[in-house]
Amino acid sequence: MYRSLVIKVGTNVLTRPDGRLDITNISHLVDQIAGLKAVGISLVLVSSGAVGAGREIMSFSEDTGAVAQRQVLSAIGQVRLMELYRQLFASHGLLCAQVLATKGDFRDDLHADNMLNCFRALLHDQIVPVVNENDVVAVTELMFTDNDELAGLVARMLQVDALVILSSVDGLYDGPPDAPGSQLIREVAAGDDSVLQFVQEKKTAFGRGGMATKIRIATSTASVGIPVLLGNGRKPNVLDDLRTGQWAGTTVKA
Numbered sequence: 686m687y688r689s690l691v692i693k694v695g696t697n698v699l700t701r702p703d704g705r706l707d708i709t710n711i712s713h714l715v716d717q718i719a720g721l722k723a724v725g726i727s728l729v730l731v732s733s734g735a736v737g738a739g740r741e742i743m744s745f746s747e748d749t750g751a752v753a754q755r756q757v758l759s760a761i762g763q764v765r766l767m768e769l770y771r772q773l774f775a776s777h778g779l780l781c782a783q784v785l786a787t788k789g790d791f792r793d794d795l796h797a798d799n800m801l802n803c804f805r806a807l808l809h810d811q812i813v814p815v816v817n818e819n820d821v822v823a824v825t826e827l828m829f830t831d832n833d834e835l836a837g838l839v840a841r842m843l844q845v846d847a848l849v850i851l852s853s854v855d856g857l858y859d860g861p862p863d864a865p866g867s868q869l870i871r872e873v874a875a876g877d878d879s880v881l882q883f884v885q886e887k888k889t890a891f892g893r894g895g896m897a898t899k900i901r902i903a904t905s906t907a908s909v910g911i912p913v914l915l916g917n918g919r920k921p922n923v924l925d926d927l928r929t930g931q932w933a934g935t936t937v938k939a
């Protein structure tokens with residue numbers, strides 16, 4: 686069984702097709718995470734959804750620029766998202782904490798060490814760190830490609846036993862995921878970028894990333910010894926498989 690995990694959850698798992706926060710699914714994910722903590726697994730949640738949560742309650746006049754919109758949406762959305770997480774974790778008797786980071790924080794040793802110390806202190810006290818990119822201050826050109834990249838960096842920093850990336854598909858398919866005849870690829874070897882040929886360019890509705898960055902991050906993370914499990918965050922009890930070791934999605938082997 687894994688003893689330590691980073692679990693990344695994408696916007697499309699956390700929001701409904703119309704963009705509203707999917708409180709039912711978020712609640713189910715928190716229940717599953719609480720279940721993993723109850724059996725002694727140390728874990729960090731990397732959660733997108735701030736921009737989506739902001740979009741639900743805010744609309745802009747036409748003269749607001751794209752960067753300012755992202756900043757405002759994430760600033761108001763992150764508060765909503767964390768308030769929801771706080772309530773849901775509290776219902777399991779758990780504390781959660783907000784950790785916002787930019788790419789620069791990982792490049793600079795002083796900031797990276799300081800962040801690592803904070804993670805260690807939170808995990809030592811059984812608090813669930815909920816990590817997101819600090820979209821409010823991140824400079825567009827220097828942003829993470831998406832939260833998959835951020836999750837990969839956190840997983841390396843903490844040297845966890847596995848990185849779990851949940852999206853709205855079961856994993857990597859050898860064709861379009863919804864086409865009849867497409868098969869789920871159950872295992873990928875570390876560093877095997879040849880599977881990128883199977884990646885469909887189509888991106889899901891609201892998230893920033895896509896399967897291509899997931900596979901790139903997964904193969905590079907696996908090549909430093911951390912297996913990556915791609916799975917469907919909308920499938921009931923998907924995280925229960927982590928206890929049995931029988932992952933139903935795609936496993937990128939370390």
Ligand code: GLU
Nearest residue numbers: 733734735736831832893
């Ligand atoms: N940080 C963005 C948010 O919270 C999500 C980035 C991504 O889609 O990976 O909305």
